[in-house]
Amino acid sequence: MAGGAVIENLSNRKLFVIFAGLLVIQIMFFLIGAWYSPSPSSYMEFEMITCRDETKGLSGKWIHRDNCQQIGELSEFTPSSFDLREIVFVAKMPHIRDGIELEYSPWFQFLLGVLHVDVEYSTHFKYVANAQLELEVRMGYREKKSAKNDWKELTTSNVTRTLYCSIPEDEKKDGGTYDCEMLDLFELGSSSYPFYLINIRIPIDQQACQYDPRSPNCQIGKLTGLRLIEIHQNGGFTLVWLWTKTFMTPVVAACLWWYYNRINQLARNPLLLERAILYLGLSLAILDFPIEWISLTTHFPILLLVSDLRQGLFYTVLFSFWLIFAGEHLIDDTTRNNINSYRFNLFFIITGSSALLVYDLVERGVQLYDPFYSVWSSPTGSQIAYCAIFISAISTVIYFGFLLFKIVRVWNTIKNKRSAQLYQTSENRRLKVEGVIYRFKFLMLFTLLCAAFTIIAYFMKQYGEAQLHGDEARDGFLTGSTSAFFTGAFGMCNIYVLLLLAMYAPSHKHYRGATQLIDENDDEIIDDPSNQHTESNAMTTFLKPSTD
Template identity: 30%
Template sequence: MASKMSCWSVVLMLSILLGSTIVFFIIGALGPLSTQGVHHPMSLCIVPSSHKIVWDSSKRMIDDEQCKTMGRSVSLNELEKAELYPTENALFYTPIPFLKKNVMSRLFHFLIVDLGINFKTSEYPKKLMKHNLNTFRAEVSLGYRNKISGPWTRLASGNVSRTVSCSPNHMGVTTCDHAHLFELGSCHHKQYMVNLFFPSLPLDNMYKGLSPLARVSLYEVHQSMAFTKLWFVLKSVLCPISIAVLIWFRYRMGTADNSQQRTLQQRLMSFMGYTLVFYNVPFDLLSLYFDCPWLLVFNDFRQGLYVAALFSFWIISVQEHCRKDGETQTSIGTYWKEMGVVLLACTFLFIYEFCERGIQVVFPFYSLWGNWLSISVAWVFIGIASLSALLYLLMFLVATVRAYLELRRKEKELSSLSESARRSYEGLFGQFKFFLFVTVLVAVCSIATVVLPTEMMLHQWQHGKNEYAVYTALLTGNYGMWNAYTLLIMILYAPSKQKAASNGADETDPSKLQKFLSKQSQN
């Protein structure tokens, strides 16, 4: 009867996992895009000295009204005569949002702005690439206000260096990629103003003033309001559920028979449950009331902590069933190689995150991708983390195959056991097969979400008259899958209050199967 009930429970839990993942996927697919992008062409103001304005001690910002007072505004058509405007007198500016009557919302959650530079002809960018002079230096200042009119308050200012990558397209026309300009971890204010000043342009000895430029623009990306609301709802629902399951799991561990020593696998489940609760708490709601520029870094840290716990649980749980030395109790130090790989990948990803978004909390214009030296350092961090992740994947696949083959071989030896013991072990074998299957499924889906290009964030898949947000579906589906997987594994392997009648062991205790495999391996 035990194996029958175990079989039904495995089928039920697998259905719940797949069903919840599909439901979350559909919610995301039918929902809004996760992000929205807006193009902002920059206006040109001719003033006596743009450099003095950017570094003005009064911290004033240039907008349409200030430009009329201090100088004159130049239309985009007049850039055809840009050689008449020296760089020291030219200042580019644009409000965000572009229309004065519009305002930003705190539900936008973050603000990422890229710089786009268009040239009149392909000759200039070709010369830049030829002479390796495609780094543009600028002085930029960022201001804000919380009314649709009135003075601006300076938020940040500084010098930036951005490398512009240009290449000919399929029509032979040279186009240039956008360069990251700044990032804000929260969108707390109603309007923003960007002032941009080029002290000089590359190859200024060959080209006069702003003559190479056709247009300077900003491309702003923020999280969509509808997706933010959807994300708040998902976290507000899943957070209390994960807390309840964790409390129940800890209660079962505390009230189980004292003769049952807590296994390493169960201790890792507890840690994974704590990190899931920490990840599910909707701290994002704070951004609706407070300016939280650190929120993006904090959210990435929470997700990284849960993923590290998840990966550690996967590799150690599988390895626990591959031991052949007869040991019944192990510690985290036993798997120092596996944990070392996980910690190495997480550490270098955290260093990269801190060096990029961490510094942007206090200086939003900073970017590791601003010059070739920092780009090289960034690729070192990413390269070491990627190699560690690849090594982990190989170790996990080898351990999974070994555990599955060992399980298949040991199943043939169950016929020599008594009927009650055989039924008990058949149930444990079914549970472990379920664990292996869903673990591989979750791992594949998680990796697929990570490696997909970020350009999908702004794309929709159209089928007939219907449009589906693919990236939003992956985000919500992956989030729901992680929650369903963790909670179901905790429920499946929670210690029982009663002993099995045959040998006084808990039928849900993973150590019972581990002891059986270890014992059989020694024989």
């Protein structure tokens, strides 16, 4: 019969060596991001050229720089008819720099495009607040070995966005410029092709605008140009990130297999806490598995969706584990080791995760076949998004309130138990139980530290992605030097889970008495005759209510 968990039986010297080694590894994770990895994302800005297409798109031909009948000043252009679809805004991605045609690489992982609309103040063409901008967008791609202008169609879409612009009072004169917010344009879940071409038309029927000012694009004001900002993940960051995950995957898998064998060899069923740690390790193994290698050789458009689902699974299991970890050292025998005892607490985790899952499936799911789709582009989609975010935020606040409440109660329980019982026993027993308490407190503090870094990393990532879709796309958080933080947070999560797998695994030490739960010198530390066949760990036994 195993004598408790490993954390209870290791000597202080061995624990110190382990913790020192983990600290060195943690520092290495930070240094890898700081020294060897560039910023997570970079951007390219394109001033879209304005071309004339006499066929108004009916010919189906691609408009590019080589066949463009370029329009100098858009405000001075005289269309051949009332239909302005003959005006085409063109951007080829990426740039040509110093006569060399740059290429996109599969290492870039994703491509995201935001659009800036240049609107000039005009007393004749007036901008109406929150005007609806309708675009006809066509995206093509070209392989590396294809002819220069052999473009193939990737997708075509009709896009509607709300144009939010403002202008100071002193700029309200002809020639003044509106300050307009960035608009989401497209998001590709993989960078599968080296070259892309975008054709944008803004259908305006000038004659219809005279009869009905609310006709499509009649309220967007005097448009003078479009600018496209393309954002992608840096290949250098992808390289460091993938090799880090590739290195950690077999380590996590080996520790998980070792832990599973330890609890599987017990003469009893695994405890709830042991099962929770096992599921946490399994979710980490799924998160760490470097599936991104596939996208380097294969068209893999579902990469972003898969990454979001894996991350969501890990956070759901991690948040659930924190509740169980605190609760299993608190609640009494009638409810301990029973998942039903946590159904009220876990309800908020499941609710918040489900809300974000719905949002992600709608956003990422539709983008698999229409990269120009945005859940925020329609009133119904916006309502779904706002509801999902609101429900998730409320559930998160309530969850952390519960978690903090439980941790405080565990802390007070330890304090009260030690004052009431600990110093009534022998000196040898007192020292060893004090050791168990200090080790548990260290692990609890490490849990709080890991929770803080995990939550900060999650919200910083969400905030950074929101910046990529907004006005701070060029100077956002993810385009800054934040690689060290992300590699450090990744390392901390892995170290934390590996520490739990190692420290809470059943000890390989065997004793003559089943009642001896912590005993390195054949001295009984904590007696629990009522649990002779449960092999529960000493910390939970110590914190249980007295049966006297």
